[in-house]
Amino acid sequence: MFQLTNAAICPAQLRERFQDPQAGAMVIFEGRVRNHNAGQAVRSLEYQAYPGMAQKEGQKILHAAKTKFALLDAFCVHAEGHLNIGDIAIWIITTAVHRRDAYLASEYIIDTVKKTVPIWKREHYLLGDPSWVACHHCQGPDHAKTF
Amino acid sequence: MKIKVQYYANLREQAGRNEELVELAQTPANAADLYQHLLQKYPFTLAEEQLKVAINEEYSAFTTSLKDGDTVVFIPPVAGG
Numbered sequence: 001m002f003q004l005t006n007a008a009i010c011p012a013q014l015r016e017r018f019q020d021p022q023a024g025a026m027v028i029f030e031g032r033v034r035n036h037n038a039g040q041a042v043r044s045l046e047y048q049a050y051p052g053m054a055q056k057e058g059q060k061i062l063h064a065a066k067t068k069f070a071l072l073d074a075f076c077v078h079a080e081g082h083l084n085i086g087d088i089a090i091w092i093i094t095t096a097v098h099r100r101d102a103y104l105a106s107e108y109i110i111d112t113v114k115k116t117v118p119i120w121k122r123e124h125y126l127l128g129d130p131s132w133v134a135c136h137h138c139q140g141p142d143h144a145k146t147f
Numbered sequence: 148m149k150i151k152v153q154y155y156a157n158l159r160e161q162a163g164r165n166e167e168l169v170e171l172a173q174t175p176a177n178a179a180d181l182y183q184h185l186l187q188k189y190p191f192t193l194a195e196e197q198l199k200v201a202i203n204e205e206y207s208a209f210t211t212s213l214k215d216g217d218t219v220v221f222i223p224p225v226a227g228g
Contacts, residue, residue, distance in 0.1 A: 031228050049227075050155055053201055053205075053220070056205075078227055114226070116225070117227045118155065118201070118220070118225055119226065120225060120226055120227075121226040
């Protein structure tokens with residue numbers, strides 16, 4: 001399941017939902033707000049989503065992950081609104097019988113979310129005006145480009 | 148034909164609105180025609196090549212013909228995660 005939330009993401013509560021006696025592996029990825037990007041000191045972030053489509057695209061990614069990898073379950077929640085340094089922006093859990101599929105699926109999910117889910121990030125800096133961060137292609141030279 | 152256009156991220160700031168109903172006199176018209184029409188109204192700094200387009204919540208080609216009542220969102224470079 002893919003979710004968007006305006007509330008703080010609480011990993012301890014979430015992980016309890018994915019207890020499974022068949023699961024020999026549980027991989028959790030937490031994407032957190034860091035205090036710098038592209039040489040600038042970041043004070044906070046703001047995420048804006050196109051909710052209906054973000055939900056659909058997120059679901060497609062989780063469905064594809066379950067098709068590509070031998071998973072027992074996969075879940076992803078992404079934050080919307082204003083976040084401070086250290087807050088969790090995205091939380092992904094994958095469970096599998098063995099670790100390899102859980103690891104690979106986790107990486108596939110975060111990489112694909114960054115490319116296709118319509119969510120935008122506005123960085124607020126310690127110095128200077130806020131700006132929307134462009135991250136169309138997370139690999140390569142355009143990664144940290146702002147406009 | 149009337150198209151519902153929603154704006155996000157810097158397109159929202161530059162349009163000064165979240166959404167609107169756009170009346171297109173030109174028919175047939177595709178998503179690229181719609182963006183050209185909007186460029187006449189707003190100081191958008193993103194070129195069509197920097198955008199993707201979603202029609203009724205599905206990624207689509209800019210050459211897709213629009214229908215009356217479609218919802219169109221031009222997608223600036225995304226940055227989730």
